[in-house]
Each structure stands twice: as C-alpha cells, then as structure tokens.
Amino acid sequence: MIRLATQDMQELDPAFMGVVGSWWVGHQIYSGLVRSDSGRSGPEDVHPDLAERWDVSDDGLTYTFYLRQGAQFHKGYGEVTANDVKFSYERIMDPEVASNYAGLFEPIDEIEVVDDYTVVFHMKRPYPAFLGSVLTYRPGYIISQKAFEEKGQEAFALDPIGSGPFVFESWTPNTEVVLSANDDYYFGPPAFSGVRMRVIQDESAVAIGIENGEIMAANLTTPEALGVLENNPDVTLHCVGSIAARYIWLNMKATPTDDVRVRRALWHATSTELLSEGVFDGWHQPLDTILPPSVWSHTDDVTKYEYDPEKARELLAEAGYADGFDISILYSQRPQDNGIAIALQDMWSEIGVNVELIGLDHPVYTEERQQNRDAYDIIMTHFGRDTDPNNFVQEVFHTSQFPPGSNASYYDELDDLIEAGASEPDLEAREAIYVELQKKIQEDVPGIPLVHTTACYAVRNEIAGFEPPVHTGFAVYPLSFKE
C-alpha cells in the first residue's frame, strides 16, 4: 500500500470531473487510447496506451486507432473494445449530457467502429491538438459502456469502471480514497497492493505527515510546507516548472485600462522578482511572458516590460493619467493571492495608482468573476491548461469566451490566429502561428503574467521511480518501493 495526500475528490465521471482530487484519482483508475506520463502534450510525449498504434491521414482529417487485444475493464466488466471508445466520447459530445469538455470534441465529425479493435475518427477539420491535449487529457478516459448502462450516470460517477492500473474501492468524503491493485493490468500488475489517498486540507499537516512517514508522496505548493521539508534527508523534493501561472487580466473595454499605454505602464510598475521572493520565498519563478516556458512553441523573442517605475510614470503621463487613478482588483482570498494583491497595491502606489483590494472567499470569487466581471477593473486568476497552447489561448483569448467565460480582458483581436493554430496540421507552420500570436499578445497586453507556478512533489526516499509531471497529480503505476 502506498499512502498519498490529496485534495478531496468529487465525482469520477470523465465527462464532468472538475476538481483536482477527482483528476488525481482518475489518473490511476482510467486509461485512454494514448497517454503522456510527463503531462506534456507534444508529439514526442504521446505514447500507446489502450491503442497499440495509430495512423493519421496526411490531410489530418482521419485518425485510425488499433486497440490492444485482451485489455480488461475492472471488476469483470469484460474486454475494452472499439464500442466502449465510441460510447465514451460520443457521451461527451452529446449536447443532452452537457459535459464540461464538449468543446474539446467539437471538431470530431463522426466516430466509426470498424471492428472490435479498430476505431476511426473523422474530423470536420484538421485538429493537431487532438492526440496530445484531448486524448491524453481527462476527457480522454475510456469507460465501460456495460457498467455505465447498468449503473446509470449518478451511481457510475461514484463507482466507476475503468481499465487503469488501480481499481476504485471506496471513498469516504473528507477522509480518504482507497484503490486496489489491478493485477490484470495490461502493462503488468502494479508494485503496490493498493493506494490510500488521504484527504488533508492543510499543506502544513501534509508536510508533517511526510516527515514522520504517514504520507509517502504529495504535491505541495505553499512555501511554508516546502520550507519544512527542504532539508529533510528522508525526503526528496522534485520541482518542475508547471503549466500554470498567476495572472491579472485587464479590462480592455473600460477606462483606464482600455489604453494600451496604461496597460504597459502597469506591467512596468510590477516587479515579478519581488512577488516571487516576497510571496513565495523564491519557490515559484517570476514570469515575463504570457505563455509559460513549459508550453510548446513558447518564445522569449517578444517585447518585454522590465520593472521600471520611471518609465511607467512616463507612459501614464502620455496617456493623460499623470496623477494616476483608482483601480480595483478582484482576487480569491487565499493566502498567496492575498500576498500578491497587497504587493501590487504597494508597487503601483509608487506610480500614483491607487488599488482597491477585493479579496473574496473562493466560491464567491468564482461566481463574481463569471457573473459580475464588469464590476471590477482587474481580475486575478491562477490558470493553466496543457502544454499544447491551443486550449490556453482558446479559453483565455477567444471572443467566444467573453465572461462568464475566461476571456476576462475582453480581448477581441486574436480569433483568427487562434483558429489558424487550432487547425494547422503542419508542425512548423503551426509553431510559426503560435510565435506570431505570442508576439501580438505581448504587444497588446491583455493581462500581466506574475509568477510561474512550480509543481513540487515531496517524495519519501523509500519510493523509487518518481518523475515529476508538469501538472497536478502523478501516476502511481511507475513507482515502487526501493529494494
């Protein structure tokens, strides 16, 4: 048994899983056609899983997957077949189901079952992100059609049947999730008899649990918890730049942030070094581009705005705000976001910008951000998708995502580039599109990147085989106890 600490799960229906705790459990119990162990979604990161191999037609419109034979669903629900694949994805595409992930499957025209082990996806248009950032991602999990129809949606969500290395056994809300080893797993039985995922809300408590051995591995984000474990000889901290970062989004449709000079001035007045050191003890890195370096096609060859209050004042004067102005920031009342907001208030006061801090309890913040965006000038978010840039730019910058969606800047000049990048099958041409897109965002400043989140995993030294993935939650299967 390996003991981990996680956040609590909710439901495990791949069409709806919306919280970190569910994703982490899903990662152990489900498998998809393809997988990415590192969490990266580039072409070299995608490996066979239930599909042994696949072909993509030259025009990028047809994907043919050849399934391995003999892969079994848990608890006697039989072999994984092409029909289960079709069923799993058509459910997410079905408007009646209203899945959170329906948008990711929109470019699929039809799913065709050729035989039990061959399934073909016909696309409406080329969709280069399909393999790396849809099929390896959470909605890519294959569920047992038989089990789903037998149990019904509600029961299935809490008693799911997948074909991954671990079998779901039980969930005690606020307490723990227990998984057992799937000894029939097609890559061979796991090294552990099971997984016990303890729900612990406070990261400092997690750190104590790791120190005294009650917890063997966990994802940690707070500098306090990381500081506790930093010098512990029994524990190794694996840290890697994640795909997430903290941002502030500026309203491009309302004064004074509708003026690009004001937006650039605010960026010049922001010391991300200071945020990194002051709020995160240097654990999370300063970020000076909107797309973090872990995202494919990331470029540093863009306009940058170094910390320079003098220049910020000049820009403000040029824009007619020599005496500054009042501005409000909406953020989630979590300790670190709070620290950032206070630091911004302090830094911007130097250029005469008077910040009103509006920190709200997380659920209230989410609701306000979505339903009442215009009541605030600036919105702070902690955001990240996968390492393919498509989902990120689509969600944050496409005009279809104006509030209540995630385009909190009301940025409306990027749709063409976003759509071009989403459907360009040629790798080099696609990269060129995203480079152009990054240059444009950096000129227009719809928002300001603040701190790049470092994904840190504390792992006790009796556990071998750990490689840190770029997003929250790791696969337990590759791990083992050291000899």
Added chain:
Amino acid sequence: MRYVLGRLGSTIPTLLLIALASFVLVRVIPGDPVHVMFGDIPNPEAAQQMRERLGLDKPLIVQAQIYLRDLIKGEIGVSIRTRRPVLAEIGTVFPYTLALAVAASILSVLIAVPVGVYAALRRGRFGDMLTMALAVLGRAMPNFWLGILLLLVFSLGLGWFPAIGSGDWSDPGSVLQALVLPAIALAVAEAAFLARITRSGLLDVLPEDYILTARAKGLGRSAVLYGHALRNALIPLVTVVGLSFGRLVTGAVVVEVVFSRPGLGTLLVSAIDNRDYALIQGAILVFAVLLVVTNLLTDFAYGFIDPRIRRG
C-alpha cells in the same frame, strides 16, 4: 414522567426553528454550489441542468417548504457534492467526533477532580495558587494552538503518536493512539474550567455542619472527604459536565481540522467551502440535536441527584 414528556415536547419547536434558521443562513452566504462543482470550466447549460436537478432553481420559499416538509418526514436531504443521503454522510463521520468528545470529556473530569480537590484542600497556599494559575492558563489557551504544539512535540519530535487521521477501525489500538493528542488538546480548557468548579464546590461544602458532624463522629479524613464532602460538592459539576460536553462536540470542529481527523467538524468546514447546502443544514441540525439532548440529560441527571429540582 410528565416532567420528562413536557421537556421532550418543548425541544421539537426549538429544533424546527434551528432548521429554518440554518436553511436561511446558508442561502444568505454568497457563492453558488454549482459554481464550486464545475470549478473554473463554466458550462452554462450544464450548470442550469444541475441547478434544476438539485431544485435550486425554485423560489426560496418553495425550497424552504420542501425542506421543512421532508424534515418532518425524517428526510434531511442528499448532499449536493457526493449525491449521498446527508444522514449517511454524517453517520460515517459521527463516530469519530463522538469518540473524540467522549474521550475529551472523560479526560477533563479525570484531570479536573483531583486538581480541584487538591487546590481546595490547600486553599490560599502555594499549591492552590499554582494550580489555579495553571487553570487560568489552560482555559485561556486556544485548543487549535495547543493542538499544533502537541503535534510538534509528541508527533513530529518524539514520534509517539500519528499526526494525521484517526487510525483504522480494524486495529483498535491505532484508533486509541490517534485519539490521544486531539483529546488532550480539546480537554485541557474544559479541565481547567471544571477544576475551578470542583474547587469552589468543595470549598462551599467544607464549612457545612454535616461535615463537622462527620468529623466529630470520628470519621477519617478521607472518609469525610470522599463519603460526604465530595458527593455533595460534585452536584454542580454534573450540570457543568453536561453543558461542557456540548461545547466539546462543537470545539471538535477546530481540533479535527488541526489533526486532519474525519468528523463532523471537517465535514462541516468542507461543506461550507463547497456550499453544500443540504450537508451544512444537516450538520448544524445534528449539532443542535446533540446540544438539546445533552441539556435534557443534564436536567434529568440533576433531578435524579437532587430530588428538590424534580418537585420544584
């Protein structure tokens, strides 16, 4: 008997009022359970469907009627987050909270009575002043702070007790072991309070005539103390212990979070974080029932010990 029935009958309107108040209060807190469920991927159609399924699209007054009607039938609803009956959710964690509160209650009496007796017998002397000063300190110390202190010393430093969780029911030893630190954290403040009550109760009784009589009969010092003085001095303690049990159950909310123990407290905190209306209402109702029941039992026990109360 009529007294017992009368008291029981009067609790029902109290509980209904509490249920209604909690219904209103959870809906006054801003934040929407459906937003919490879907995280940062909004899908307006899915959110609307979910709201309809949960009955949250109905006017508040209709929701309140449905809630109270179901409540009278004995149904307290289904958790929004887990889709399981609220009673089942509470049932899985309640034994942990009860165990913690009972352990802390026993522990606080075991500490308080000897300390209180010791202080009373040394009234005005150094031992009395020292123990009563310690009692003030114990009473003033917040239980979460004491909990963290205990964790650092006995769990992290010495490794005697686990820092997380509540042990495994299949291994009763581990359950007891996991209970020790949280029970101490919870018990200390109550023990300090009860010690003061014991001390003053005993001091009230010691100058009484019947104590003098007992002494004059030639009874030994300990026979007087335990056979006559303490028995009478403990009457006020019974009431206070009953009331303090209610405080311990609610105090467990904080201590459970510090020790990452499952229980009503952690359940309530996460239910509030998730705006799980049905679960919040259910947990508050359970707290209310517990307080009402302990108060009732205390009254009955008091009446049993001191017959004047029943008749009066």
